[in-house]
Amino acid sequence: MSKKINLTLKVWRQKNCKSPGAFEVYEAKGIDTDMSFLEMLDVVNERLTKENIDPISFDHDCREGICGTCGSVVNGQAHGPVKGTTLCQLHMRNFTDGQLIVIEPFRAKAFPVINDLAVDRSSFDRIIQSGGFISIKTGQAPDAHSLPVLKGRSDSAMDAAQCIGCGACVAACPNAAAMLFVSAKVYHLNILPQGEPELKTRTINMVKQMDKEGFGNCSNEYECEAACPKEISVSHIARLNQQHRKSNFT
Amino acid sequence: MSFQIFDLSRSITKKQTVAITGLMLISFVLVHLAGNLFIFDGPKPFNEYAEHLERFGIFKKIAEWALFLVFLIHIERVTSLVVQNIRAAGGLKRYAVDNSRGPRSLATRLMPFTGTFLFLYLICHLYDFAWANDQGIRSMINGKSLGLYGLVVNSFKNPIHCWLYVVAMYCLCLHLTHGVESFFQTFGIQDSRFTLLVRKLSRVFALMIMIAYSSIPLYVLYILKI
Ligand code: HEM
Ligand code: FES
Secondary structure, three states: OEEEOOOOOEEEOOOOOOOEEEEEEEEEEEEEEEOEEHHHHHHHHHHHOOOOOOOOOOOOOOOOOOOOOOOOEEEOOOOOOOOOHHHHOOOOHHOOOOOOEEOOOOOOOOEEEEEOEEOOOHHHHHHHHOOOOOOOOOOOOOOOOOOOOOOHHHHHHHHHHOOOOOOOHHHHOOEEOOHHHHHHHHHHHOOOOOHHHEEEEOOOEHHHHHHHOOOOOOOOOOOOHHHOEEEEEEEEHHHHHHHHEEEEOO | OOOOOOOOOHHHHHHHHHHHHHHHHHHHHHHHHHHHHHHHOOHHHHHHHHHHHHHOHHHHHHHHHHHHHHHHHHHHHHHHHHHHHHHHHOOOOOOOOOOOOOOHHHHHHHHHHHHHHHHHHHOOOOOHHHOOOOHHHHEEEOOOEHHHHHHHHHHOOOHHHHHHHHHHHHHHHHHHHHHHHHHHHHHHHOOOOOOHHHHHHHHHHHHHHHHHHHHHHHHHOOOOOO
């Protein structure tokens, strides 16, 4: 059964990456518990617009947990308190009437704030670009089974490919490291025959770009795995560590 | 395909340098422990063991300097990692609400602090026993010098001295609790099936190191009669 709750929001407001930014407090009254977190923000924004206050900026696109565009830190947790959920799939029934909700952007040097809760995650795009191409035959669709892939390998690749690149791992990591993201992106190609020929260059170049973007270093605290909406395992990081070690000797 | 040059400054390589030097320090910790346990056999075996080490002469010196170098590399690389991490996170004060969901433990959070404490402890420890005169006044028991054995026993008969060592060993335990587990992950000799097992084993290992080392000062203070 849906019901209505009243909430107090403490929201980070910041004009751009150059200005300092500060918290503002807003009331969110009569929020339907069946709403998603983003719908709740929509309701607040409609009121703010009417009152001639700048609406709160936040990123979103699919609103069904598959695109990786949304994401903020809610009460100290990336994507909020529910495990394995993006912010757009977080529902207001997970909050109680009268609760104070603190909403902050994903904070990292490599994710400069664009406006309020929206951050620039193009550093992730540049890491992906640095990975380069994979070797496949273009032209006609290949025959089925022309390139056999072991079941275990295809499963592992699919697990890694679940990553939607939202950046929650960076936001949750005490060092703002991007190792979970990079390891997933490296691994889902490295383990397949299509991606194997470029394994070494891909591994080295993506790690190099990750360092260049100013992400931190993993200290094996595993906060990333706990925050990941797709629950990507930190064993990918171990595999990246291993493949990077081997790729050093070429 | 381009040729890759071994780059020591890359984040993962840096972490693996910390891990390798950490492993070397652990091996030292184990060897050192084996020697120290001779104290339970009394003054003669203990002092003989120490003299035996001295007989290695130049090789002992080389081993000591190598260990010192390993220590320096560990500290230098770790400092560089920690500084980068703080910068990457945008300073020490990050989120208004500190509410981590993951398995981040006290041992994990305290790594740089337990490490620094161990470093300070090490200097005191060397000053205590390695650089001290083992025939001097501090080595006298009942009017007779008992060499290094006397030095150690006299030191630990002081409760403050004894308990400072136990606290230092607790720090070592915390450092190794995360350190040993971390080593496997950082080196990529890890598999999700073994994560929990590795975590448990590294806790047990760290605890055993602490108990074994602490047994020496506690034995001297509370059990040994002179
Ligand atoms: C003397 C000062 C020391 C300092 C300042 C220090 C500091 C640190 C720090 C901050 C880390 C975490 C690095 C990271 O995960 O990013 C670390 C890791 C480690 N330390 Fe130390 N440490 C010291 C001494 C020692 C000693 C005496 C030992 C062994 C007996 C040791 C063994 C290790 C191990 C095994 C790791 C794990 C490496 C990894 O992350 O894979 N350290 N140290
Ligand atoms: S908006 Fe697409 S995952 Fe949330």
